[in-house]
Amino acid sequence: MREVDRVEYAVRPVPDPAEEDPLFIQAVARALQVLSTFHGASNALTLNEIASRSGIGKSTVQRIVHTLRQQGYMERAPDDRGYVPGIRLLDHTLDYLRLNPVIVRVLPTLVELRRDTGERVDLSLRDDLRLVYALRLQSKRESYFATLIGNSVPLYCTAGGRALLSQLSDDEVDDILARSNRQPFTPRTLTDLKEIRAKVVMARENGYAIAAEEVLQGEVVLGVAVKDNDSRPIGAIHIGGSLSEWDKDSFVSNFAPLAMTAAGKINRA
Amino acid sequence: MREVDRVEYAVRPVPDPAEEDPLFIQAVARALQVLSTFHGASNALTLNEIASRSGIGKSTVQRIVHTLRQQGYMERAPDDRGYVPGIRLLDHTLDYLRLNPVIVRVLPTLVELRRDTGERVDLSLRDDLRLVYALRLQSKRESYFATLIGNSVPLYCTAGGRALLSQLSDDEVDDILARSNRQPFTPRTLTDLKEIRAKVVMARENGYAIAAEEVLQGEVVLGVAVKDNDSRPIGAIHIGGSLSEWDKDSFVSNFAPLAMTAAGKINRA
DNA sequence: GACAGGTGTATCGAAAGACGATACCAAAGT
DNA sequence: ACTTTGGTATCGTCTTTCGATACACCTGTC
Numbered sequence: 001m002r003e004v005d006r007v008e009y010a011v012r013p014v015p016d017p018a019e020e021d022p023l024f025i026q027a028v029a030r031a032l033q034v035l036s037t038f039h040g041a042s043n044a045l046t047l048n049e050i051a052s053r054s055g056i057g058k059s060t061v062q063r064i065v066h067t068l069r070q071q072g073y074m075e076r077a078p079d080d081r082g083y084v085p086g087i088r089l090l091d092h093t094l095d096y097l098r099l100n101p102v103i104v105r106v107l108p109t110l111v112e113l114r115r116d117t118g119e120r121v122d123l124s125l126r127d128d129l130r131l132v133y134a135l136r137l138q139s140k141r142e143s144y145f146a147t148l149i150g151n152s153v154p155l156y157c158t159a160g161g162r163a164l165l166s167q168l169s170d171d172e173v174d175d176i177l178a179r180s181n182r183q184p185f186t187p188r189t190l191t192d193l194k195e196i197r198a199k200v201v202m203a204r205e206n207g208y209a210i211a212a213e214e215v216l217q218g219e220v221v222l223g224v225a226v227k228d229n230d231s232r233p234i235g236a237i238h239i240g241g242s243l244s245e246w247d248k249d250s251f252v253s254n255f256a257p258l259a260m261t262a263a264g265k266i267n268r269a
Numbered sequence: 270m271r272e273v274d275r276v277e278y279a280v281r282p283v284p285d286p287a288e289e290d291p292l293f294i295q296a297v298a299r300a301l302q303v304l305s306t307f308h309g310a311s312n313a314l315t316l317n318e319i320a321s322r323s324g325i326g327k328s329t330v331q332r333i334v335h336t337l338r339q340q341g342y343m344e345r346a347p348d349d350r351g352y353v354p355g356i357r358l359l360d361h362t363l364d365y366l367r368l369n370p371v372i373v374r375v376l377p378t379l380v381e382l383r384r385d386t387g388e389r390v391d392l393s394l395r396d397d398l399r400l401v402y403a404l405r406l407q408s409k410r411e412s413y414f415a416t417l418i419g420n421s422v423p424l425y426c427t428a429g430g431r432a433l434l435s436q437l438s439d440d441e442v443d444d445i446l447a448r449s450n451r452q453p454f455t456p457r458t459l460t461d462l463k464e465i466r467a468k469v470v471m472a473r474e475n476g477y478a479i480a481a482e483e484v485l486q487g488e489v490v491l492g493v494a495v496k497d498n499d500s501r502p503i504g505a506i507h508i509g510g511s512l513s514e515w516d517k518d519s520f521v522s523n524f525a526p527l528a529m530t531a532a533g534k535i536n537r538a
Numbered sequence: 539g540a541c542a543g544g545t546g547t548a549t550c551g552a553a554a555g556a557c558g559a560t561a562c563c564a565a566a567g568t
Numbered sequence: 569a570c571t572t573t574g575g576t577a578t579c580g581t582c583t584t585t586c587g588a589t590a591c592a593c594c595t596g597t598c
Contacts, residue, residue: 022549023335026584027296027556032340038364046574057558062576066292071301072396078370078497081574085365087396090403093362094419095307096354101347107414115409127341127356134359138406140384145376149418150363228347291578294556296585315545326587331547350545 027064030056034064035073035085044082093149096134100125102234103134106226106266110135110237113262117239117255120147123226125235129180130154131161134235142242146216156180156196157189159211159223160236166203167225167233173200188213207263208256210248218243220251224263237262296333299325303333304342304354313351362418365403369394371503372403375495375535379404379506382531386508386524389416392495394504398449399423400430403504411511415485425449425465426458428480428492429505435472436494436502442469457482476532477525479517487512489520493532506531 037045037054047065051058065083068074072088097103106123114121120139124131132152145151155161156177165173182191190196203209212220220243226235239255246254306314306323316334320327334352337343341357366372375392383390389408393400401421414420424430425446434442451460459465472478481489489512495504508524515523 023332025332025336028300028336031297059558063292063294067294067297084368087401089361089365090401090419092358096358097417099353132356132359148366150359328587
C-alpha cells in the first residue's frame with residue numbers, strides 16, 4: 001500500500017483560490033477537502049490532524065465533521081480515536097458505476113475476458129494524468145489492497161496508460177508527460193521521456209501496450225484503450241498476470257489477441 | 270438493476286431539519302443531498318431535475334453542481350445532456366476501504382474463501398437496516414450490476430442480514446424488523462415477522478444463515494456474521510451460488526463448514 | 539422560419555449562516 | 569497532581585450563501 005502515497009491525487013489546484021468565482025461554494029469545497037485529507041492518511045485522523053493537514057481552522061473542521069458524520073460520510077474510528085470515512089460514501093460509488101455509460105457498456109465484455117483469460121482483468125478510467133480503477137475482477141489467488149477499486153496509477157508508466165496515450169496526438173502526449181511527475185515505483189519504472197514515447201509509439205502500432213514490473217514487482221500487465229462514442233480514449237482495460245507463472249512473451253502472445261478482441265467489441269459501438 | 274430502486278437508502282431524516290443545531294452546515298448537507306439525488310435515478314440528471322427532486326432551488330443547485338464539478342465529483346454526461354457523479358468519488362471509496370480496519374482484517378480470509386469455494390464471496394457492512402457491499406470477489410461466470418460494490422440489501426431478507434441479526438438481542442431484532450419496510454423482492458422473499466424471527470433463531474443455533482431466492486431469482490446465499498473487537502456484529506460474509514448448479518442442501522453442506530472456519534479466523538481476533 | 543420548451547449560464551442585493559477565537563470538559567499518559 | 573491531547577460548546581462579526589430574475593443557446597415542431 002505504500003505505492004498509494006505516491007500517486008498524485010490530481011488534487012485540484014487547491015480549492016482555496018475561488019478567485020472571484022461567484023458560483024463557488026466555499027463550505028462545500030471545504031467539506032470535500034476534509035474528506036480528501038484521508039487520501040494521504042494511513043489510519044484514522046483526529047480533528048486536530050484534519051485541521052492542520054487541511055489548513056482549515058479547527059472549529060470549522062469540527063462543524064464539517066459533525067455534519068458529515070450526521071449524514072454517514074464520516075464515522076468515529078472503532079477504537080474511539082479519530083475519524084474515518086463513512087460507509088455512506090459507497091452509495092455514491094454505486095451511483096457512479098451504475099450511471100457511467102462506459103462502465104455499463106464494458107462490464108459484460110470484461111466478464112467474458114476474465115473467464116477466457118483466468119487472470120485479473122480490470123477497467124480503469126482516465127482522470128487527467130492518471131487511471132482510476134473502476135472495475136476489478138480478481139484472479140483466484142491474489143487480492144491486495146492495490147487491487148481495490150478507486151486505486152489509481154499514472155498514465156506514463158502503466159500498460160493501459162500508454163495504450164490510452166497512443167490514441168492521443170503527440171502534442172497531447174507531450175503535455176501529459178510533461179505534467180506527470182515521474183517518480184519510479186520500482187527499479188523498472190520507465191521515467192525517461194524518450195523511452196516512454198517509444199513505448200507509446202509501439203502501442204500505437206500494436207494496438208496494445210505492455211508494462212512489466214513498472215508499478216508492482218513481479219507483475220506483467222497488458223493494456224488496451226477504451227474509447228467513447230467520438231472515439232476519444234477515456235480509459236483502458238488491463239489483463240494482469242504474475243511473472244512467476246508467465247514469461248513476458250508468452251503472456252503477450254496468449255492474451256494480446258483476447259484483449260484486442262475485447263477492445264474491438266467495446267469500441268465498435 | 271431493478272432491485273436497486275427497492276432498497277431504502279437509509280436517507281437520513283432529510284437534512285432539512287437542522288433544528289437549531291449550531292454545528293450543522295447547510296451548504297454541505299445540501300451538496301451531499303444533490304449527490305444523493307442520483308440514488309433514485311437511472312440516468313443522467315439535468316439541473317432542473319436535480320432541483321425538483323431534491324427540493325433545492327435551481328440557483329443553489331447550479332452553484333453546488335458547479336462546485337462539485339470543479340472538484341471532479343460530478344461530470345457532464347457524455348451526451349452533453351445532464352450530469353452524472355464524478356470519478357473523484359472513487360478516491361474516497363478507496364479511502365473508506367483502506368482505512369476500515371474490518372475490511373483490512375477480513376480481506377485475506379475472504380480471498381482464501383473465494384479460492385476454496387470457487388463461488389462468489391463478499392463482505393458487507395451494516396448501515397442501520399441494511400447491509401452495504403464493501404468487498405466483492407466475483408465468481409467466474411457472473412457479474413451483474415447487483416454484484417457491484419456499494420449495492421445494498423435489507424437485513425431482514427438476506428442470509429448475512431439474518432446471521433447478523435442472530436447476534437443481536439431479541440429487542441434489537443424486533444426493533445430492526447419493525448423499522449424495515451418489508452417489500453418482497455421476489456415471490457420467495459420472507460416478509461412475515463414470525464417466519465423471519467424463526468430464521469434468525471435458526472441462524473443463532475447454526476452459526477450461519479441461508480436465503481434462497483429472496484433477493485435474486487435462482488440464487489442461494491449462505492451468510493455468517495462478522496464481529497468487531499467487542500464482538501458486536503457489524504457485517505457479514507456471503508457465499509453466493511446459483512441454483513442451476515447447486516441444490517440448496519448440498520450447497521449448505523459444502524460451504525457451511527468453510528464459511529464457519531472463515532468466520533472463526535476473522536472473529537477470534 | 540418563427541416559435542415553444544428545455545438546458546445551462548450569469549447577475550445581484552438582502553440576510554442568513556459560516557467562520558475562527560476562545561474557553562471548557564474528559565481521558566490518558568507522566 | 570499536572571500536562572497533553574481529543575472532542576465539545578459558545579458567540580459576535582462579517583463573509584457567503586440564497587433564490588429571484590433575466591439571458592443565451594440548442595432542439596425540435598408546427
